[in-house]
Amino acid sequence: MRIGVAGAGAIGGFLAARLALAGNDVGVLARGATLRALDEHGIRLESGGTRSVARVRASDDPQRLGPQDLLILAVKSPSLPGLADRLGPMIGPDTLVLPALNGVPWWFFQSGGGPLAGHRLRAVDPDGRLERAIPADRILGFVVFPSSSCPEPGVVVHASGSRLVVGEPGGGPSLRAQRAADCLAGAGFDASASPDIRRVVWEKLLGNACFNPVSLLTGSHTDLLIDDERVNRLFQAMMRELLAMGDALGLPLAIEPPARLAVTRKLGHIKTSMLQDVEAGRAVELDSILGAAVEIAQELGVPAPLLDTVYALARVRAERLGLYAPPLTPTP
Template structure:
């Protein structure tokens, strides 16, 4: 496949390196120090004792690449609208677009027939810029479970996890989702196509909605949050609230807070993406992860008292740090 990854950060760099090593024609759209580093020394992936150096094509100008078979958007939520606008030349009539992003994606309610069908998530896509820039027919939903970090520009550290889930936004299995999952499986991922990718996104959100903002507030890694009995209790209460909201939307992942926390605990000492952004002085994804969730709760009359409290505090913390996106 001709693949372009927009955003060569932690997850984008991880995906790009593995696909390149599997023999795909991979390019990345990057800028600044990251672009310079990739051009000079390749994109580097450290995983355990292994180091993979991908001498792939890197550019800041998507127009020079033309339409691709697969475009992966792996930028943070606050930067997605600008990235989509910048990368329009990559998307042709047969291009598959995979948003490898955190939180609720802009497309989440647009093609479903379940509760809130057709709802546009203004917190995620203000003004509908992303929806206008990416044809709905092109999108394959994606859930990225691995944890990665940027050691330095163009140098990625894979810390844990290898699971990817793909699926049609409208639900059901499709040949293109299964073909995509097979390509990633052949590249070394634990990749699967799922007939209900929206529920898989909710499953990941169950962890992100508590661990990310709480880590922003206290500065702790996930194992530290879980091992503290008081913070652990807060996470359980938040997960219970998010699960109840999911049930109101027809989403019922077969998991409880204890099981979900155990999954994260097995990953070890993980620094959440939101905490990494705080430490790197980058805008945080508070709206995509919690703001959109609270907005959905308002629509269906779900109280979410603990989640709303953490959202208010984390949002204010981000604002005082100058990291709340405009």
């Protein structure tokens, strides 16, 4: 299968490497030091105690890579609007677009019903650029659970997990979602197609919206945060706010916050993606991971004072570090 991956960082590089090693024709859209590393060495992957090298076609020109069967968007959410207008040459008449994004994606309310049907998330797509650039009927929801890091360009270290979930944004069974899941499973991932992908997005958000911004504020790994009694209580309360929002959206989760925290605690000394970004001097995904949740709470009229407070503090900290700019105000 011809698979394009936009972005070759911790997640994009991991997905691209595994898919290429499984025999797929993988083209990676990259630039700068990452592009040079891929051209010279391929993607060097460390996973499960083994090292592999995956050869991919790499370019900074979407025209050279051409139309894909699957196009995985694995850039950080602050970079996606600037990239979206360039993706046209990689999207053919049958291309399926899989956005591998942290937090709440821009397509979340484009399809399906619910109280916020049709609402454009200003936190992630303030001027509608993503909505215009990427046809809604090409999108498959895509939730990525593995943890990995990119210590240097072209090098990916896989820490844990292989679960990937795809599904139609509007819900329901789908042959094309199943085909995409089968392709991913063929590369060794624990991949499945879900008839309710928005619920899976909310499931992942339950951890991301807590661990990431608090790690930004404290500089701490997840085990140290969870083991702190006061922070543990904060996480549980933040999760209860998210669960209440999920209920209001028609996305109930049968998850108890202490049990959810225990799952992450078992993973050990984990550095969140946001803390990795801070240490590398990269823009943080604060709006997709937490700002979108705060916006949704406001639209629903669901109280979320702790999420709002943590978001406000994290914004100030990230701005002081030069790693965050508020979303553009949409033009009337």
